[in-house]
Amino acid sequence: MRDPELWDYPDDFRPGRFLSPEEKADGEMNQNETRGQNFQYVPFGSGRRRCPGSNLATILLNTSIAAMVQCFDWKVGDGNEGKVNMQVGAGMSLPMAHPLILLPVDHFNPFASST
Numbered sequence: 001m002r003d004p005e006l007w008d009y010p011d012d013f014r015p016g017r018f019l020s021p022e023e024k025a026d027g028e029m030n031q032n033e034t035r036g037q038n039f040q041y042v043p044f045g046s047g048r049r050r051c052p053g054s055n056l057a058t059i060l061l062n063t064s065i066a067a068m069v070q071c072f073d074w075k076v077g078d079g080n081e082g083k084v085n086m087q088v089g090a091g092m093s094l095p096m097a098h099p100l101i102l103l104p105v106d107h108f109n110p111f112a113s114s115t
């Protein structure tokens, strides 16, 4: 996943790398291509058994994350000392070595703690 041969700036958090579905000008496949033509990134599989819910999933993910960001502030839970530890654990799916615990704080609750 973080192979510098396959990814530009592999260790940087650059969500913008997934924005454009266009092919790059030099003909290289864009890293956002999810139809299984780009073997460095196949989140929905490929071919006949490819995930039939990929379009729905993409729409739902955007909407869900937008709602979570719009409606809540997020506090990093106890045990993480207020910081997100991005250390990667063992396994193929890049699990977090220290599971992230987030506590939602409702923007609209006048009684919610502001700390």
Ligand code: HEM
Pocket: 042, 043, 044, 045, 046, 047, 048, 049, 050, 051, 052, 053, 054, 056, 057, 058, 061
């Ligand atoms: C972020 C969300 C999702 C991810 C990452 C994901 C990923 C995958 C992957 C990797 C496969 C296996 C593809 C293969 O074998 O080549 C798969 C299969 C499948 N997915 Fe998804 N999926 C997601 C959401 C959904 C949703 C929302 C639905 C339905 C509403 C769905 C329905 C299915 C079905 C029915 C299969 C089996 C297809 C088959 O075996 O022919 N998935 N998905």
